[in-house]
Amino acid sequence: MGEMEELRKEMENLKDQITAARKTFQDSTLQEAAAGVTVVGRVQLKTRKTLRGHLAKIYAMHWGTDSTLCVSASQDGKLIVWDTITTNKVNAIPLKSSWVMTCAYAPSGNLVACGGLDNMCSIYNLKGKDGNVKVMRELAAHTGYLSCCRFLSDTEIITSSGDCTCVLWDIETGTQKTVFAGHQGDAMSLGVSPDFKFFISGACDFTAKLWDIREAECRQTFGGHESDINAIGFFPNGNAVITGSDDATCKLYDLRADQELLTYQDSSIMCGVTSLAPSKSGRLLLAGHDDFNVNIWDMLKAERVGVLAGHDNRVSCIGVSTDGMACCTGSWDSFLKIWN
Amino acid sequence: MTINTMAKGGWHRDQMSCFRKMEKVIVAMQDPDMGMKMRNQRLLITVIPHAMTGRDIIDWLMKKYNICEEESLHISGLLVRYGYIYPLKEPRSLVLRPDESPYRFQTPYFWTSTRWPASELDYAIYLAKKNIRKQGELMEYEKERYSVLHKRINHTWDFVVMQAREQLRASKQRRKADRIVLECQEQAYWLINRPPPGARNVLDMGLERPNNTARVTLNSEHYKNEIDTCKRALGRNRVKSSICLEGFVKYSEQYQNHDPIMQGCLPSNPWISDDSAHWTMNLETVPTPTRLRVERWSFSFMELLNDEMGRREFMTYLEKEFSGENLGFWQACEDIKHGESSRIVEKVEEIYRNFLAPGAPRWVNIDSKTMDKTLSGIRHPHRFVMEDAQMHIYFLIKKDSYPRYLKSDLYKNMLAKGIVPQETKKSVFPFMRRQRHSSPSPAQVATQATEEGGNAKGAGQAGTNSAAGSNV
Numbered sequence: 122m123g124e125m126e127e128l129r130k131e132m133e134n135l136k137d138q139i140t141a142a143r144k145t146f147q148d149s150t151l152q153e154a155a156a157g158v159t160v161v162g163r164v165q166l167k168t169r170k171t172l173r174g175h176l177a178k179i180y181a182m183h184w185g186t187d188s189t190l191c192v193s194a195s196q197d198g199k200l201i202v203w204d205t206i207t208t209n210k211v212n213a214i215p216l217k218s219s220w221v222m223t224c225a226y227a228p229s230g231n232l233v234a235c236g237g238l239d240n241m242c243s244i245y246n247l248k249g250k251d252g253n254v255k256v257m258r259e260l261a262a263h264t265g266y267l268s269c270c271r272f273l274s275d276t277e278i279i280t281s282s283g284d285c286t287c288v289l290w291d292i293e294t295g296t297q298k299t300v301f302a303g304h305q306g307d308a309m310s311l312g313v314s315p316d317f318k319f320f321i322s323g324a325c326d327f328t329a330k331l332w333d334i335r336e337a338e339c340r341q342t343f344g345g346h347e348s349d350i351n352a353i354g355f356f357p358n359g360n361a362v363i364t365g366s367d368d369a370t371c372k373l374y375d376l377r378a379d380q381e382l383l384t385y386q387d388s389s390i391m392c393g394v395t396s397l398a399p400s401k402s403g404r405l406l407l408a409g410h411d412d413f414n415v416n417i418w419d420m421l422k423a424e425r426v427g428v429l430a431g432h433d434n435r436v437s438c439i440g441v442s443t444d445g446m447a448c449c450t451g452s453w454d455s456f457l458k459i460w461n
Numbered sequence: 462m463t464i465n466t467m468a469k470g471g472w473h474r475d476q477m478s479c480f481r482k483m484e485k486v487i488v489a490m491q492d493p494d495m496g497m498k499m500r501n502q503r504l505l506i507t508v509i510p511h512a513m514t515g516r517d518i519i520d521w522l523m524k525k526y527n528i529c530e531e532e533s534l535h536i537s538g539l540l541v542r543y544g545y546i547y548p549l550k551e552p553r554s555l556v557l558r559p560d561e562s563p564y565r566f567q568t569p570y571f572w573t574s575t576r577w578p579a580s581e582l583d584y585a586i587y588l589a590k591k592n593i594r595k596q597g598e599l600m601e602y603e604k605e606r607y608s609v610l611h612k613r614i615n616h617t618w619d620f621v622v623m624q625a626r627e628q629l630r631a632s633k634q635r636r637k638a639d640r641i642v643l644e645c646q647e648q649a650y651w652l653i654n655r656p657p658p659g660a661r662n663v664l665d666m667g668l669e670r671p672n673n674t675a676r677v678t679l680n681s682e683h684y685k686n687e688i689d690t691c692k693r694a695l696g697r698n699r700v701k702s703s704i705c706l707e708g709f710v711k712y713s714e715q716y717q718n719h720d721p722i723m724q725g726c727l728p729s730n731p732w733i734s735d736d737s738a739h740w741t742m743n744l745e746t747v748p749t750p751t752r753l754r755v756e757r758w759s760f761s762f763m764e765l766l767n768d769e770m771g772r773r774e775f776m777t778y779l780e781k782e783f784s785g786e787n788l789g790f791w792q793a794c795e796d797i798k799h800g801e802s803s804r805i806v807e808k809v810e811e812i813y814r815n816f817l818a819p820g821a822p823r824w825v826n827i828d829s830k831t832m833d834k835t836l837s838g839i840r841h842p843h844r845f846v847m848e849d850a851q852m853h854i855y856f857l858i859k860k861d862s863y864p865r866y867l868k869s870d871l872y873k874n875m876l877a878k879g880i881v882p883q884e885t886k887k888s889v890f891p892f893m894r895r896q897r898h899s900s901p902s903p904a905q906v907a908t909q910a911t912e913e914g915g916n917a918k919g920a921g922q923a924g925t926n927s928a929a930g931s932n933v
Contacts, residue, residue, distance in 0.1 A: 128684035135691035142695060149703030158710055166722070169732035178667070189740070196668075206731065220668055238668060266670060274799035283670055285677055293802055303690065305677045307670070316763060317799075335845060339690050341697070348478050358712045360705070368478050377700035377708075389526050389536055391482035402720035404713040411479065412539055421710055430535070434661070444743065446721045447732060453667075461722060461732055 143380040151383055155421040164405065164417050164427035166448065172203050172457035174210055179451035180237075181269075181438045185226040188442040192233045193451055194224035200235050202247065205449065205459050214245055214254050220266075227272040232257065232292075234278060236267030242280045244292055258295045263288065269310040273317055273334075281308035287322050289334060299337045303330060309351050315359040323350030329364050331376065343374040345381045352397045352408075356420075365394030365408050373420065385418045387425055396438045401445025409436030415450055431458055480543070480574040486536070487545045490521065491566060497521050502563040504549060507638050509645075512549060512563045519559045534559060542663050544573055547649035553660075555652065565642070571650040573664065579654035582617065585610045587651055589625035602658050715760060719753055728882035742880060745769050752879030759867050762859045774875060778866050779858075786823035787854050787862070790816045794851035798844055809842040817850075827853050 177197035184191045190211065192202045198219030202212040220238035227233065236242040242260040249255055265283030272278050273289075277298070281287045287301040287308055306325030313320045319340070323329045329350055331341040348367035356363060361382070362374045370386035371394055385406065392411035399406050399420065406418040407429075415436055417427035434453035441448050447461045490497050502512035515537075522533040537557040540546045541564070548554065549563040557564070569575060576583075588607045591598050599607060611618060632640050656662050677683060717723050721730070731737050742751055750770055758765040758774075765771040772788070779785040790812070797808045816825045817835065827835070831849050838846040866872055 125679075125681050125684065128681055128688065129679075132684050132687045132691060135688060135695060139691060139695050142699065146699045147702045149701070149706055151706065154703060154706035155710060158714070161723075164722075180668075206735075206737070222668065238670075266668075276799065276801055291802060302677075303686070335848070338693070341694060342690070356709065356712075357716070358708070360708060369482070375700075375702065375705040378702045378705045379694075379697060379699045380702070382702055382706060388482075389528055389532060391486075391536075391539065392479050400720050400722045402713045402716035402723055403709065404717065404720065404723055412535070414535065421713060428531075430531075435667075441722075444721070445719070446726065446730070446739075448722070453665075459732065461730065 143378070146378050147380065151421075151423060158421050160422070161404065161419045161426050166417075166427065166429055166460040168431050168458045168460055169447070170205060170208050170459040172205065172208055172459070173455075174201060174213075175199065175455045175457075177455060178434075178453040179437055179455060179457060180221060181223045181235075182440055182449055182451040182457060183224055183226045184440045184442045184449065185230050186228050186443050187230060188444040188446060190226070190230070191440070191442075191449055191457075192224050192226045193438075193457055194221040194235050194237075195455065196221065197455075200224055200233060200245070202233065203457070205447070212247060212254050216243070223267060223269045225270045225272055225278070227275055229275050231275055232272065234270050234272065236270055236280065238266045240264065240266060240282070242267055242270050242278065242290070244278070258292055260290045260292070260295055260297075262297050265307065268308060271311055271313050271320070273313065279311060279313065279320055279334075281311045281322050283307040285324065287311060287320070287332065289337075299334070301330075301332050301337065301339070303339045303342075304328070306349070309349060310353045312354045312362075314355055315357070319359075321353050321355065321362050323353035323364050323366075325349040327366070329353055329362055329374065331362065341376065341379055343372075343381060345372060345384075346370070348393070351393065351395050354397055354399060357399060357401060357403045363397060363399060363406060365397040367393035369393055369410070371397060371406060371408050371418070383420070383423050385420075385423055385425075390416060390425075395436060398439050398441040398448065400441055400448075407439055407441065407448055409439040409450060411435050413452070415439060415448075429460055431460075432456065477574065480572075483540060483543060483545055484572070484574070486522075487540065487566065489525065490518075495525075502549060504563075504641065507641055509549060509563075509565070509638060509642060512565050515558045515560055515562045515564060518546070518557065518564065530559075542653075542661075544571070544649055544653040547645065549645065552645065552648055553652060553657070555660075565645070567649060568646055571646050573650075573653060576650075579651075581610060581614060582621070584651065584655055585614060585621045586624045586628070587647060589621050590629055593622075593625055594629060600657070606655070719757060727884050729885045734885060736885065738882070738885070742882060749878055749880055750875070752876060752881050755872075755876045755879045758872075762863050765863070774871065775863075775866055778869060778871050779862060781871075782862070784858075784862060786816060786825050787858050789823055790825045791851055791854055791858070794847040797847060802844070805844060806842050809839055809846060812847065813839055825850075825854055 175193065175195040175197055177195050179193055179195045182191055182193040189204060189206055190202060191205055192200060194200050196219055198216045200214040200216055201210050204211050216235065218237060218239035221235050222237035224233060224235040231248045232244055232246055234242055234244045240261065240263045243256055244258040245254050246257040247254055263282040263284050268281050268283060270278055270280040276292050278290050278292055279287060280290065285304045285306060285308055288297050289299040291298050304322065304324040304326055308322050308324045311320055311322045318335065319331055319333055321329055321331050327344060327346045327348060327350065329343045330339045333340050343362065346364065346366040346368055350364045350366045352365035354363050360376055362376065363371060365371045369390050369392060370384055372381050373383040374380065375382045394408050394410055396409040397406060404420055406420045407415055408418065409415045413432050413434060413436060415429035416425055419426045429450065432450065432452035432454050436450050436452050438451040439448065447459050449457055449459050451457045497513050497517060499511045499513050502509045518537050519530060519533045522528065522536055523530060534557065541555050541557045545567055546564050547567055549565060588599065588603055592607065632643060653663060726739055728738050729736050731739050743754065746769065758768065758771045765775055776785055776788050779788055793812050797805055800808065815821055815823050827850050831853050835847065835850045
């Protein structure tokens, strides 16, 4: 075991060096940087629509790029595509496995995907010739549950799994193109950069990793959380990563400074973060929690500026539409609500 | 999304940190000096010590954490829901009433985190005690569960009954007040760990993730990979945090007017007015784009490229300068990167014919080194074979043509022509004097008169709460 111990020591040593190097670039506090920023008052969002139709816990939702359609996945074994203005169900897709944990809408609007305890990512074609929505592909290779998936285009999708890896798939052939391994715990969620060149993953090893899609390697690793990271997303300009964790805090990691710059926490917030979404300008961060509420943070001042309390059970997913107009929350109480 | 996981020792990891935080609050509440003032509570003919009213709890939390009443109600609600505080009257109603209703602290013996998970044996003993103590005291659902348990753990049933009898005997020797307190505590514990049907199960952790033993093996290969990753990470360039923070501030300020949650949107918020004019004006292709949209084209090159209209306008400009082939080349490369694998070869050939071959109709000017590399790569075409050439052209356009486009008359005219919609006025209710905004800005950044822009159709609950930021 001598060799292993030496290798482990070398790795720890390198990690310490990275921490020290990062410290030397920490030359400012948030107070100084955001001193001149206009204060945001209380943010009040109202429920505009309630989407009713699911019969069990909603686990995931994702907006389409047109900002009016969204897809949601529930434990009742259905994937529903909603027209959020009329609250009509555009598609109600029955799933083979009702243990679904994630869903995604392709940027083109042609495809949706979902997956869960079946360890597979199923792709459905919404624009089939005969009008029926059918399974187009079943991407199976993960040895653990599917926790999250996001489309890069109609031909590529990235998935994160309980087997600690993330995978880039070729949808046409249904094969794995790249396996991103490195996390030491279940990979719980992922986010794609605005330029589609990178993606980030948050895991149960309390770290977030930035991956280069093309080079297939992990560029940066960020730690600091004290519990599982459940939610992750990019700051709108793609220069920072926002994470939400079971330790009830959210953190902002800057990619260029290569370190954590901000923590969003409050001793009166005790329940873990399940999901998060930044507003279009990046000024506000909306985070869904286990205690049925959504907290709204001023990202630049690290202060809480609002609360959305409208669900009767855990808020499991949240998303801000592409044009920034509306925020959608999904909950274990089986309802989706649109707020703005 | 939080999913249940059984870590070592059977503890539900995701709940533990939540419990620890609540327990901190509870301990602070029971501090002899700074904690809650408790009093005796008369329950029928018995006096229960160390009780407090809901109102007192709310007030104490508000003072201690400097929060508003709504926030305090929320936190105290959590404490009751998770069993750290239980109600003396109406024990099955696990809510915190901000009035004179009496509550008590649950003893740490019965904290959810102490006895995790609640055992079947204990539940059987509890139900048996209830059954023995007074025939018919068990509720319908408890009777059902009792008989289910009787079947399931039949082999230890003698032990169950014996334990129940023992505990009942021991409790008879206590003072009446103590006995009642113990019964209340036990009942509260089981109301949470075995909730009645229909009641919310606060300990519901969601889908149980299978315990995956084939995880990451910490062998030498793993460490070698980690070391490589670390070495690369160590050598990366870093930027000072002050510059990065400034970057975020600038970005937010630049986009503030474009963020409907911050500034509202014109002509009206379609969710309030049911008028989709806003979306119609911002479709992918419109005769005249809005001014905000044209303004965004100047924020970054990516913004321009990501907008189809922007790309078309830019192409028009480039054609005038006889450099349209650059953008055409870039677009064709994007198409290969994100398109179907089966058409890669065909598309690469087309690019070569149109843009790279000597004498090509839309020849692009790439430096010879990149050109050589690309040409040799074309012999074995793959998705990223054009990457270097595309990058070269991308930076060329970004550094040279893009800034000039922004200064051009073409762009300036576009910006001047850009639509700035008028805010549509909402129809006024007969008894209201002022007209309501049909596009309120949810964030009160500049001091605007934000009306309660309520939905006239009354759809959905007005689930609005706001908390003045709380600091401890």
